[in-house]
Amino acid sequence: MAPIKQQASVVGENGTAVLAEVDVPKLGPGQILVKVVAAAQNPSDWKAAQSITAHGATIGLDYAGIVEEIGSDVPAGVRYLGEKVCGFVRGAAGAHGAFAEYLVASAQYATIPIPNGWSFEDAAQIGVAAFTTVQAMTESLTDLPTPLAPATTPTPLLVYGGSSSVGFYTIQWAKLAGLHVIATASKHNHDILKRYGADEVYDYRDPDVGAKIRAATQGRLRHAVDTISEAQSPRIVSEALSEEGGTVAQILRYDSPRPGVEVKFSLAYYFLGQDMVGKYVIKATPETRANSIKQGKLLSDILALGKIRPMPTLIFPKGLASVQEGFEFMKAGKVSGQKITYRIADTPGLKA
Ligand SMILES: NC(=O)c1ccc[n+]([C@@H]2O[C@H](COP(=O)([O-])OP(=O)(O)OC[C@H]3O[C@@H](n4cnc5c(N)ncnc54)[C@H](OP(=O)(O)O)[C@@H]3O)[C@@H](O)[C@H]2O)c1
Structure with missing residues (x-):
């Protein structure tokens, strides 16, 4: 059973990332609750945190973790408890960001199994890229x-x-x-x-x-x-x-x-299967959702060939407490051929 409260990196003043105690997001139909093991950083993370509507939202798109609960209306056989999954969610736009102990993701859209042989730290980078x-x-x-x-x-x-x-x-x-x-x-x-x-x-x-x-x-x-x-x-x-x-x-x-x-x-x-308003306007339709499932399967099948390797990771030492440092590193143009990655368990003060 997931706890009620968790630690997460949320948007603070002026688009900064701050560690805070927040509610574990509620599971809805078609969704899964994931215990996040590792999360990776994208330029979208700090860009989305700059939005005036982002204050207090949980940051982070890319994640890898373990399926902890499965919501209603998830078709049989799509996901199973304890499954290792990775993918991305919409960060800095509510309670569902990846830079947290737990996240809620769609069971089917932009969520795929972690390929054989990939660690959580490596699989966290698969998402958006x-x-x-x-x-x-x-x-x-x-x-x-x-x-x-x-x-x-x-x-x-x-x-x-x-x-x-x-x-x-x-x-x-x-x-x-x-x-x-x-x-x-x-x-x-x-x-x-x-x-x-x-x-x-x-x-x-x-x-x-x-x-x-x-x-x-x-x-x-x-x-x-x-x-x-x-x-x-x-x-x-x-x-x-x-x-x-x-x-x-x-x-x-x-x-x-x-x-x-x-x-x-x-x-x-577009692969998230949900409507979006803001800088980008997306209208999810049965066609875009079916396409998301098709493309997720294509990606999984190609990763299952075992021939694609993760890019080098750059693990910041304090997990979720390092996100602001990761933002500054990325904004300064210092990212070069590496994926900034956070292990959630590295966050100081987390309960085991
Ligand atoms: N449309 C989408 O859905 C989507 C998805 C993903 C990303 N994006 C956007 O795409 C961009 C890249 O994202 P990413 O995550 O792949 O980036 P990233 O991994 O953070 O990119 C870092 C790399 O960019 C190279 N670079 C930086 N400035 C450059 C320039 N002026 N000319 C050529 N190379 C440059 C650097 O190469 P060297 O170190 O070798 O110089 C560095 O290795 C971002 O703007 C992001 O927001 C959009």
Whole structure:
């Protein structure tokens, strides 16, 4: 039985993260109560905490933990008590954030079993990043193979921002799908990205990087995933694409930088199967919910191949009490090829 109260990282003054005692969220129909073992940080965490409506809300999207209770209306066989699960919830928007001892998540949407062999600390990072890779590689770039049916000819794909969380998963997915993977990252991340499957890696700070990628691909590059989608990335990606243009999966919205370049925006929140108002307006429909289940299964099946590895974790030492430090680290641009991760049990003063 879950307790009534718990420790959680909630939004304090000016979007800061503070440790507080809050109620354990109530289980609703179609939901599960998860005892969170580890949680991972996304840029969305500190961005969502800045919202004027976020004050007091529990922070955190990505989690890994154990199913403790199952709500009504969860179809038989979907989840079981004691199951190890991971995924993401909507953080900083109420009581359901991941940076807590317990969270309530949908039983089916954006919740998947932890792959065999993955620790809770590693599985916590699967959530937003891996689901975003699924969206980019199947819904934005609709004509590419998947790891379940790899290509025999290596079509080139540019993963701009290869050392981001989304980048690590996209590189691995693309390599398994039989693509020729070109990535960009700072020089110190080139070797690791090659070990994760990138065939070529370029420094995005090189002023000629777009032209160099275009030359290396002999003007044949027609697909890109822009995991950064701001600053210089729209220009560089568009310069790298072929003369005729191509399609860019973007994860922050920007306009097409040149004729012939189609930009396609995706938002992981679509997989939550719930309506959203605010910066993004989402209307959940039977179709979007069915798609979420389908895409969650695709991701689970691909992870079950045992060929995708977690990206390196950066574990902050005091669990939920470290979140503000994690925010400052990320906002200062210090995250480079690592996933900030919190083990809930590391939080000082937690009852066992
Ligand atoms: N639409 C969605 O649903 C969705 C989902 C996930 C994320 N996002 C958004 O996508 C962005 C990335 O998220 P993430 O979690 O993958 O990020 P992350 O892991 O925190 O990204 C860190 C990496 O970004 C790279 N980077 C930072 N600034 C860069 C720049 N100007 N040009 C090129 N690379 C740069 C760094 O590369 P080096 O250290 O190698 O230089 C670093 O390794 C965020 O803005 C996030 O809010 C949107």
